[in-house]
Amino acid sequence: MYNKATTNKRVLVTGGAGFLGSHLCDRFIAEGYHVIAMDNLITGNLRNIEHLFHLPQFEFYNCDVSKFVHVPGNLDYILHFASPASPIDYLKIPIQTLKVGSLGTHNLLGLARAKKARILVASTSEIYGDPHVHPQNEDYWGNVNPIGPRGVYDEAKRFQEAITMAYHTFHGLETRIVRIFNTYGPRMRLNDGRALPAFVGQAIRGEDLTVFGDGSQTRSFCYVDDLVEGIYRLLLSDYVYPVNIGNPDEITIKEFAEEIIKLTGTSQKIIYKPLPTDDPKQRRPDISRAKEILGWEPKISRSEGLKVTYDYFKNLPSEELKTEPKEFSNYSK
Template identity: 55%
Template sequence: MAEPFELAVVTGGAGFVGAHLCSALLAAGTEVVAVDNLVTSATGALDSVRDHPRFRFVEHDVTTPFSLPTMADVVFHLASAASPRDYLALPIETLRAGSLGTEHALDFARAAGARFVLASTSEVYGDPAEHPQTESYWGNVNPVGPRSVYDEAKRYAEAITVAYRGKHGLNTGIARIFNTYGPGMRPDDGRMIPTFLRQASVGEPLTVTGSGEQTRSICYVTDTVRGLVALAHSDHPGPVNIGNPHELRVRDLADLIRTITGSSSTIEYVDAAEDDPQRRCPDISLAREALGWRPRVAPDEGIRLTAKWFSRAE
């Protein structure tokens, strides 16, 4: 097992994945500085670590330059609106987080002598014509569609990360994250799993967009975090897919949630979202070979853990 980092900076550290990453790093013995402007964070996301002696929180919008009075071993750049509801409400802010925010985080990593890990997304593949998606696939993205503010922000973030590596010799790695879920998600964030769980808990119909035949590959948050940390401990530049290759139809996922929660909710089919990917599944061969990483939590187990947390949080 790799030695823990002495100090890590996590932008977007109060977000869903960011908060789990901060907790995991602290548990491993790392000092952590979380940077976040709290615009899309869940209330109390960092309550469990806020008083930890090795944790500091800095409220800051990374679209303006920042500096910290410290060196760092690694910078994890997660700052961005991540759910469709958020990035559609904050289109300019999302684009700025991916462009200016990434540049400022890269500048800080360069000044601090840190490895830089970009949390990119499977959305860079768009509605893929290749299945499963490998890192060599260039994607099928609509640059002027409603999802473009997020998709193109992340594609630009990857491009500038690669440019800093080439121009400045910065030690960088890019992770492409696939549909992460788990405890700590906001029930109202608009993503599929928290929406289904919220609807199931009150007996509302589970709203499935389109035919429900479209597929997703869902990755439990602890697995995603392990992948990010494994990439940080490596010297691999990426991009590397971090996701669970177990592919599920959306309507089957809705049925699984009804079964696990014991809900009497029906399934209601609504209009498909524009540019909604029809198939989404990662090829994780590179992650297995380069990082020794694979997901450990099966979808049914992860959904049970998430549903249990949601029932306590209500």
């Protein structure tokens, strides 16, 4: 599946054992890079990258980037994807979430400067908050509650963008910023609280599907391979300002739950619970900038991507299928 590295370029992927980070490791290995994955494994899982361990062009560092980062040798690129990304995680570890977005980003920007490397940081559609502009474009500043339960994640990402641009303008560092919208695919954690794995997990366990609010809130789901392609193009582009990467095919949460019921062939019904605080009512990316600058748009349909993802979840160990989070919601990614 993987060939020996055909380039001497080296890339560091923080959060490399996570959902998105592991797929990025795969992509850069396939492109012939030497890949260094870094993760403290709070939410990442070595299972996501164990298929790479035998490769001479792959390394793994168990490291908390919020404390200190050291990588021997040269680096050409850094992709900073180390951060809790689901409500379950960042509500459980709020301080660590803030630290990885601030101290961790600062450390990695310093490393990029020392190594003269280009750095791409993973921001999020959550910086738009509960938006007053729809669809969301990169010029919209957002509607975020900094002291609400989601503030630890939203504001960490907003600070991350600010310090990244400061390093670019003040130090001349080569930086890229990707604003990631709802993404799904194999290697998502089944019980991380996000809509797709929450629904699939309930369906597999024979439980009713829980929708928060009346289900009219919308999301737009992008398959992970499409997202990785957009990120790869952005990293290698000359564009320094934020770029939305996501799928503009918008759907309500209620409709999405119905799709999962149809996909899984279950007979469960939908039940409703109160909407969480500051839950965005609408989420859809304006990808005009990505189309124009990167020549990118998603190619994989939701029906195609959901089938692959469901097949992945069905084959997880039985103990994982039985476990459910104490609380989850259909907001965020």
